[in-house]
Amino acid sequence: MKKITFFIFSILLSTLSYAQLVTPGTGVYYNLSELSDLDPSILSFDGTKYTLSEDLTIAGDDGLIINTTDTLLVDADKRITVEGQFIIDIPDNEPKFVLRATDTLNPFDGIRYQDLSAGLFNNVEITYSGGLKVVTSDFVIKNSYLSYNVSGAATGSTISLSNGAPLIQNNTFYKNDLPAVGSGANQEVSAHILNNVIEKNTQSNQNRPQLNMGPTGSDTLKIKGNTIIGDPVMTKVGGISVSNFLSYNIIAEIEDNVILNNRYGITVAGGNAYAMIKGNIIEDNNTENNPALGGSGISLSSSNDSQTIIARENEIRGNLWGITVINQASIDLGTDTDLGYNRFSDNGNNGITYALYNNTSMDLSAMGNCWIESNESAGTTEIENVIFHKNDDSTLGLVDFSQWTCSTLGTELPKLSQINIYPNPASNEIHFNNVNEFKTLKFYNINGQLMKEVELIQNENKINLSIPQGLYFLKFSSDQHEITEKLIIK
Structure with missing residues (x-):
């Protein structure tokens, strides 16, 4: 009898040890209050906040739908598993829904969205x-x-x-232990990562960039309009990496990002890769300060000749290397019918400037770029000094850097830098001296939507900013001129 009693008691202890809240799977969509009613001992409410003390599973036919601002605390090591739907959709003009650990010293295990489940988080703090x-x-x-x-x-x-084309837009990632967003080497993911502020992530200081993407399959990975700022103390952490080391494909658009103070800016590694790298500002990515281990504004590498990388209108400054092309990688930096308009300044190491280092045996077309931004009248001799290629090592390919130009898209209009817009990045307002007598200023977001328009006055202008954070294109216009430049709002 004692043995039977002990056996039953052991089963009871085991059951209690693995207690969790699982929705019935009957096609019901719950809010937090209704879910708490299923088992208030696991999901409790004290009048101001909800607390989840055990694992939660949202079954395949069920959903948890939250559309009011609240706080959900989750105990240490507990996990939310989603087989159905988990949606938190808070209006943008309301405070964020808070989802965090009960004890910030003991994180909860996170959220797992299973295959065929559905998720939407809007205006949530995690x-x-x-x-x-x-x-x-x-x-x-x-x-x-x-x-x-x-x-x-x-x-x-x-x-x-893990798969598909999820949307990650207008978020802030700050000081997370791991990279902000990533996918596996054997998973085809064509995410749209748009207009996020990504700052000081990978605090574990592993050799992982803040955006760490694998192959994309037949769809297009879009990384556009993000601000990616490194932590100078985290010397192993890069900016953006897209890689394909297995028999998959890369199709990527990496455009209009601002990438600052990382170990490197952008790297594309592996074959079967097509990428458009356009309109990025890539500056001071040199935190490890070891040119043998990285520090490129853009770095390309491949073990075969199946890379097609196009770079246009990028601004590459202050890195240990401007652009490095390694093994059998290749890049199109401009042709006679489609000039590059990339701008280079102060990229170098050990006292030598390297705007472009062609460490391959293949010839490269790099027409129509500004190779020395501080010397717009530089000639062949000066430009040769900042490009490493066949003329420096006969085993390497030749770089055609003809038709060099420091104009913007072939124009000779005054540059916005002459206006001295400040601060940039900005939060609440910007100032500039309208020396070019522009009449209007229009703010466009990364999707081309007009977000704000103001009339300008001559000389000093102060513009209040009342639009969401992100990257914007500022179009200054007068009867004679039109100039577009970038502004970061954070």
Whole structure:
């Protein structure tokens, strides 16, 4: 009898040890209050906040739908698993929904979206979690804030993607232990990563960039309008990496990003790769300060000749190398019918300037670029001094850098830098001296939408900013001239 009693008691203890809240799978969509009613001992409410004390599973036919601002605290090591739908959609003009660990010293395990589940997070603050493991392709996160998250449900990045084309837009990623967003080497992901502020992530200081993407399959990976700022103390952390080391493909558009103070700016590694790299500002990516280990504004490498990389209108300054092309990689930096308009300044190491280092045996076309921004009248001799190629080592390919120009898209209009817009990045307002007598200023977001228009006065202007954070294109116009430049609002 004692043995039977002990056996039953052991089973009871085991059951209690693995207690969790699982929705019935009957096609019901719950809010937090209704979900708490299922088991208030696991999901409790104290009048101001909800607390989840055990694992939660949202079954395949069920959903948790939240559209009011609240706080959900999750105990240490507990996980939310989504087989159905988990949606938090808070209006943008309301405070963020807060999802964080009960004890910030002991993160909860994070959220796992299973295959065929669905997720939407809008206007959510996610902190002190084990990240988001997103196996489903039906996932959107926007206007949210993710900070101080660690390895847990997601082990490779704060948001770890597995397939499809999820949307990650207008978020802030700050000081997470892992990269902000990533995907695996054997997973085809064509995410749209748009207009995010990504700052000081990979606090573990591993050799992982803040955006760490694998192959894309037949769809297009879009990395556009992001601001990616490194932490100078984290010397191993790069900016953007897109890689294909297996028998997959890369199709990528990396455009209009600002990439500052990382170990390197952008790298594309592996074959079967097509990428357009356009309109990026890539500056001071030199935190490790070891040219043998990185520090390029743009770095390309491949073990075969199946890379097609096009670079246009990038501004590359202050890196240990401007652009490096390695092994059998290749890049089109401009042709006689489609000039490059890339600008280079002060990229170098050990007292030598390297705007472009062609460390391959293949010839490269690099027509119509500004090779020495501080010396716009530089000639062949000066430009040769900043390009390493066949003329420096006979085993390397020749770079055709003809038709060099420091004008913008072939024009000779005054540059916005002469206006001295400040601050940039900005938060609340910008100032500039309208020396060129422009009449109007229009703010366009990364999707080309007109967000703000103001009439300008001559001389000093002060513009109040009342638009969301992100990268904007500022179009200054007069009867004679039109100039477009970038502004970061954070």
